[in-house]
Amino acid sequence: MNSQFAERPVEIVMIEDDEGHARLIEKNIRRAGVNNPIMSFANGTEAINYLFGADGSGFVNKGKPLLILLDLNLPDMTGIEILGRVKTNEHLKRIPVVVLTTTDDAVEIQRCYDLGCNVYITKPVNYENFANAIRQLGLFFSVIQVPATE
């Protein structure tokens, strides 16, 4: 996965509170041949700090091609809050956000798309399907074009 504008490899920011899930997601993405760096965060606060930087402006990530893999159920905040903040930040709003969560509530899905989420994926309960979905997501990552942040 490459950025169209910068020659830097796209960095995947994974926000997932379940370490097992995080590990399984990483493994299956790697199996799909995606070798991009993955930054993993187990809670919202750390992820926010990383994305928005110490000053909270998001300026730290200016010009960096990022892709966010977001779980909605986090211990300290909801993924929706993070989604909202990313999509309203002038530097981060173009980052593709993939919501990967267990919730398949129609209202929740609508809300995420309304807030600007780019892809919404429900984690399949069955592991085979789960692994499959992640691998396909990995394949999707390998062809997707990601803009650099401004």
Next chain:
Amino acid sequence: MNRSRRTFGGLQPLLLGFGFALLVAISVATVMLVQRASNDAQLIAQTLSEQNMLSDLLLSMRRAESSQRGYLFTQNDAYLDEFRESEPVAKKLVDQLQDLAKGNAARLTVLDRVSDLVDTKFAEMNKTIALDKAGDHDKARAEVLDNSGRILMARLRAVIEDAIAGEGKVADERSALSRQTNTMLLIVTLVGAGLIVLIGFASLVLVQRNYRRAEAARQELADTNANLERIVEYRTADLTEANEEIQRFAYIVSHDLRSPLVNVMGFTSELEALRKDIFAHVETLTARLADLDRAAAETETTSETDKLRQYGADFDEAIRFIKTSIANMDRLINAVLKLSREGRRQFRPEVIDMNALLDTIGQNVGHRAAEMDATITLHPLPEVESDRLALEQIFSNLVDNALKYSRPGVPPTLDVSGSATATDVTYQVKDNGRGIGADDHQRVFELFRRSGRQDQPGEGIGLAHVRALVRRLGGTITLSSELEQGSIFTIRLPRWWSAGTRSAA
């Protein structure tokens, strides 16, 4: 309170009866007394008229005598007019008096004497007048001077005056009696009226007291009712809330249980993959070792390979158990999730043609039914206003169960019938299957519980789901069945949808 009310309840008719009796008594007494008073008055009037008549008689006699004397004195015939008039008047009065005194012996004797004296007096006067007319003036005068006429007259007067005095006494007695009667009448009327007023007052007091009691009781009842309604409202709200909470809980639990399960499954798969790698690696190592040490290999390789195979088998067994358990757990969690999701679904009520609905369900299982040689009979079913999807699920489940749990060797028969009342509809799904033992009648409706031979696949959620749906539609489901005798599921639903139909269940 009850007892006192009964006392009052008994007292009131008693009082009323007493008042009525009193009224009757007063009326009777009054009528009697009035009768008596009128009798008295009549008697007094009679006495007075008798007195009058006696006076008149005396007067007539005197007029007759004075006219006789006038004639004897003047020999003028004109004086005799009055005499002639007086005689029949006096006779008539005597007759009348005798008539009136009929039945009164003492009076009659007196009157007989009066009559005699009157007759004698007229005889004497007629005699003198006759003597005088015959020209015998002296003899006539001698007759008069003889004083016999005067004495006669004096005796007559004395008798009549006596009679008048007697009559007066009678009149006094009678009027005294009459006064007494009137006084009695007055007293009876006054006393009666007083009693009536008293009873009326007592009744009024009683009625008022009863009314007050009834009013208080009514008020109390109304309060209790209002209270009851409030309690029911609270309870319903509580139940609804608790139910919603349970559903949320079920949803969250099933939802959150899936996350760790995905890990367990995922890492089990990872382990499996790892196993292949490890064993392949060990085999290579063993082979290499055998190459290096041929002497040792002669003796050891076979046992090493055997051991390795044993390890592999153990590993596979463990993994297999983990995987089947996970699959089971996954199914159960999915079942709970499905139920909780159903519980959250909003119903869309519409009027449903149940015949068409059951027809469709029959067609859906048609292939399987034909394979099993099953007969599905649909009787005419009443329509109902309810949620279509829920009813489809309910009846699909029941029809499905009927086919699934048939008796071996007996072609299933399935019979769906229905009836309606003004407020409810009832549907019956009857089969000839293996039936359900009485002990399990409640259990089969519980989640994850099944009954009888466990020779058919299933999680034990079908009937739990059916019951949850029926309850949410505001209905009930009952089962009547015996082992090996088939089952009848009876579903009762409200015929018309109302806001209250969605029960808390």
